[in-house]
Amino acid sequence: MLTKKQLLTKGLLSVAPHMFSVIPFGIVCGAIGIELGFSPILVYAMSIIIFGGASQIVFLQLLSGGASTLIAVTSVGVINSRHLLYGAVLSEYLEKLSFVKKLLISYLVVDQGFAESNKFFQKNKNEPYLHYHLLGSGGTLWIFWQLSTLSGIILGSFVPEEIGLKFAVPLTFIAIVVQDLKKLDHVIVMITCGLSSLLFFDAPFKSYIIISPIIALFVAALVLRLKK
Amino acid sequence: MTWSSIIIAGIITYFTRMTMVALVDRDLLGERIKAVLAYVPSAVFPAIIFPGIFINDYGTFIEMNDPKIFGAIVAILVGYFSRNVIATILSGLFSYWIIIFLL
Numbered sequence: 145m146l147t148k149k150q151l152l153t154k155g156l157l158s159v160a161p162h163m164f165s166v167i168p169f170g171i172v173c174g175a176i177g178i179e180l181g182f183s184p185i186l187v188y189a190m191s192i193i194i195f196g197g198a199s200q201i202v203f204l205q206l207l208s209g210g211a212s213t214l215i216a217v218t219s220v221g222v223i224n225s226r227h228l229l230y231g232a233v234l235s236e237y238l239e240k241l242s243f244v245k246k247l248l249i250s251y252l253v254v255d256q257g258f259a260e261s262n263k264f265f266q267k268n269k270n271e272p273y274l275h276y277h278l279l280g281s282g283g284t285l286w287i288f289w290q291l292s293t294l295s296g297i298i299l300g301s302f303v304p305e306e307i308g309l310k311f312a313v314p315l316t317f318i319a320i321v322v323q324d325l326k327k328l329d330h331v332i333v334m335i336t337c338g339l340s341s342l343l344f345f346d347a348p349f350k351s352y353i354i355i356s357p358i359i360a361l362f363v364a365a366l367v368l369r370l371k372k
Numbered sequence: 373m374t375w376s377s378i379i380i381a382g383i384i385t386y387f388t389r390m391t392m393v394a395l396v397d398r399d400l401l402g403e404r405i406k407a408v409l410a411y412v413p414s415a416v417f418p419a420i421i422f423p424g425i426f427i428n429d430y431g432t433f434i435e436m437n438d439p440k441i442f443g444a445i446v447a448i449l450v451g452y453f454s455r456n457v458i459a460t461i462l463s464g465l466f467s468y469w470i471i472i473f474l475l
Contacts, residue, residue: 314420324413
């Protein structure tokens with residue numbers, strides 16, 4: 145059995161490699177907000193209130209481009225709706241927590257933290273303090289997101305555009321799913337999702353980010369039926 | 373105006389995170405749905421990966437000889453065999469940099 149502290153540390157270490165994409169992305173997010181003419185306090189407050197990288201950038205870009213607040217808010221909701229899926233997966237492991245603890249830990253559910261903690265949970269179902277892993281992964285991502293957006297706001301984008309660190313974002317997620325390429329059913333689901341995302345890329349409100357997972361999950365259901 | 377919309381966006385985002393964890397009873401989900409949910413990472417992350425590689429900053433498709441495709445292939449191969457997250461990310465970045473800076 146692992147102690148709370150060990151789980152917290154494991155969670156922290158599991159997301160450490162993802163800082164290659166989180167930090168540059170946070171800097172860009174802060175710097176873009178200032179470039180678009182928003183006040184520093186407002187840009188930073190988003191990192192606490194929304195705490196979701198892609199949705200923060202889209203929100204500011206839409207508003208500065210003259211879109212209505214309704215459209216901007218809707219886009220944030222659509223982009224972040226994928227968390228509903230993460231929550232559905234994690235609920236199995238967080239079942240025993242008190243209601244208040246569930247409310248608090250939910251705030252820390254983000255892409256990379258979900259991905260790494262979910263992997264750990266699958267292999268360690270019987271640990272009593274599993275949620276400390278999520279606390280470690282989500283908490284680490286939260287802290288570095290705050291620090292990196294803040295430095296982007298204060299210093300501007302000091303990472304030169306030419307070195308293309310934005311490419312670290314897809315690489316991070318490749319690192320998360322690459323082991324599942326060993327399983328044919330997962331490969332089918334991944335290709336479905338990826339092709340759908342390119343097909344629906346221009347759909348309104350950035351909805352490709354939730355349309356393609358829904359299509360891919362339908363295909364997953366079909367694959368499961370065929371496997372039986 | 374902007375402040376209130378940020379707060380509303382924040383509340384909506386929080387609800388997307390919290391609803392399934394705190395408000396929905398896991399037992400309501402049937403066995404089949406639980407089995408499908410095991411595919412969530414494979415069903416969600418390619419929607420971040422594919423556009424991140426194949427679509428450029430201007431929302432159009434990249435050329436087939438774009439260095440990002442090469443970087444992604446290297447990362448997939450290194451990741452597949454090394455099982456190491458840092459090696460996956462760095463091999464992709466470095467192979468991409470080698471092409472854009474040296475070639």
